[in-house]
Amino acid sequence: MRKAYLLTGGPGVGKTTIIKRALEKAQVAAGGFFTEEIRGGGVRQGFRIVTLEGDSAILAHIDIRSPYRISKYGVDIEGLDRVGVAALREATRERELVVIDEIGKMELFSPSFQLAVSDAINGEKRILGTIMRSSHPWADEIKRHPNVVISTVTRTNHSEVLKQVLDWLSFLINGI
Numbered sequence: 001m002r003k004a005y006l007l008t009g010g011p012g013v014g015k016t017t018i019i020k021r022a023l024e025k026a027q028v029a030a031g032g033f034f035t036e037e038i039r040g041g042g043v044r045q046g047f048r049i050v051t052l053e054g055d056s057a058i059l060a061h062i063d064i065r066s067p068y069r070i071s072k073y074g075v076d077i078e079g080l081d082r083v084g085v086a087a088l089r090e091a092t093r094e095r096e097l098v099v100i101d102e103i104g105k106m107e108l109f110s111p112s113f114q115l116a117v118s119d120a121i122n123g124e125k126r127i128l129g130t131i132m133r134s135s136h137p138w139a140d141e142i143k144r145h146p147n148v149v150i151s152t153v154t155r156t157n158h159s160e161v162l163k164q165v166l167d168w169l170s171f172l173i174n175g176i
Contacts, residue, residue: 019099032088032095046060088120103130
């Protein structure tokens, strides 16, 4: 059984929701982070990293001036490294499960993030996360890694994918 389970699919199909529900049901010692939208006046203004321990940092925002940009968002690599990468490193050392939401274009600007993900995938811990659907040389290598299984989430297969994730977690944690 592969030890990394990554969800992919279009924006807003529920990848993060599936991971959060799986964590609630599985009751496993997990660490890592989620990426959340920052909204103001009903409009998305950026993205925030929130660790499972409750720390947070802005990942990208329309008001950030940065050489690293995706569309209208400036990406804050320092915040990602300080909060997100630190959470991945700690989870890789101390938890049963490493949550990485997400391996995406913004996060891939950080060499430290790429190294932390590689270390986790090549290490002993289990990984549950999301990965960008579009092609990217580094992300495509992760998708082809022998330790990784990829599951595509659509608007209509949430229950099925959640069941698959829970079965995977149960097998890895309980051996059943």
